[in-house]
Amino acid sequence: MPSDTLIAAALRDGLAQPAERVLAVGAHPDDIELGCGGILALLAQKRIHVAALVVTDGAGNGRQPAVRYAESQRAARMLGVSELRFGHVRDGRAAEESRLVHVLDRCIRVSRPTFVLTHAITLHEHNDHTAVAAATRTACTKFGIPMLGYEGPTYPLAGDFVPTVFVDIGAVWPTKRRAILAHVSEVRRGSISLDHARCRAQHRAAQAGWDSALAEALQVNSKNGQLTHEQSFLEALSIQFQVSEWQQGHTGVGAQ
Numbered sequence: 024m025p026s027d028t029l030i031a032a033a034l035r036d037g038l039a040q041p042a043e044r045v046l047a048v049g050a051h052p053d054d055i056e057l058g059c060g061g062i063l064a065l066l067a068q069k070r071i072h073v074a075a076l077v078v079t080d081g082a083g084n085g086r087q088p089a090v091r092y093a094e095s096q097r098a099a100r101m102l103g104v105s106e107l108r109f110g111h112v113r114d115g116r117a118a119e120e121s122r123l124v125h126v127l128d129r130c131i132r133v134s135r136p137t138f139v140l141t142h143a144i145t146l147h148e149h150n151d152h153t154a155v156a157a158a159t160r161t162a163c164t165k166f167g168i169p170m171l172g173y174e175g176p177t178y179p180l181a182g183d184f185v186p187t188v189f190v191d192i193g194a195v196w197p198t199k200r201r202a203i204l205a206h207v208s209e210v211r212r213g214s215i216s217l218d219h220a221r222c223r224a225q226h227r228a229a230q231a232g233w234d235s236a237l238a239e240a241l242q243v244n245s246k247n248g249q250l251t252h253e254q255s256f257l258e259a260l261s262i263q264f265q266v267s268e269w270q271q272g273h274t275g276v277g278a279q
């Protein structure tokens with residue numbers, strides 16, 4: 024893939040618009056940290072307002088919501104998330120939850136994001152992820168907010184996730200690592216694995232042509248499948264990212 028990619032932006036620090044506000048949406052406590060924790064840490068370092076919404080209570084298979092909420096709060100602080108919200112939807116029931124769209128709707132009205140990250144719409148990692156991705160897309164479409172989808176690195180590589188954007192998270196890997204490990208109860212259960220997260224980050228960086236780097240990958244989530252407003256927004260965020268040429272449909276934009 025290296026020859027199929029191009030550096031779309033490697034913008035200098037200080038170009039980000041302080042008015043930008045990012046919202047990350049995850050079905051369960053830990054999904055956000057695993058899927059886009061590095062990106063959130065980068066954004067927070069650049070003083071961009073970062074909010075997170077954990078939709079369900081994470082109570083599946085006898086887990087304790089209070090424990091999981093506390094772990095989410097610790098992880099969010101580590102990443103620099105300044106606003107953490109909980110949807111209190113029952114774990115495993117997101118698809119049947121009639122309040123789901125309302126939860127997303129309300130969060131967007133209160134947090135006023137200009138950009139949203141959530142589960143990739145085409146992935147079928149978990150029913151809750153699929154339901155949350157669909158509800159988030161509905162809400163973002165309604166409010167006209169650009170969005171991108173992340174993957175769950177503890178799930179097997181899936182062909183239905185087509186990365187479009189790669190973000191170098193090497194500089195903030197220690198932060199992401201700590202945020203993942205903040206989910207102590209999940210680490211103890213063996214439900215999340217730091218090794219899987221790191222291996223996936225290495226794989227995505229290699230796909231982007233970045234040797235000895237770590238990356239998070241994002242996919243277009245909008246109904247038209249185009250990377251239009253999303254790329255403009257990423258450029259404004261002043262983070263180093265790379266866009267797949269074969270997705271973007273043009274060549275020669277920028278260089279590091």
Ligand SMILES: [Zn+2]
Nearest residue numbers: 050051054149
């Ligand atoms: Zn999950």
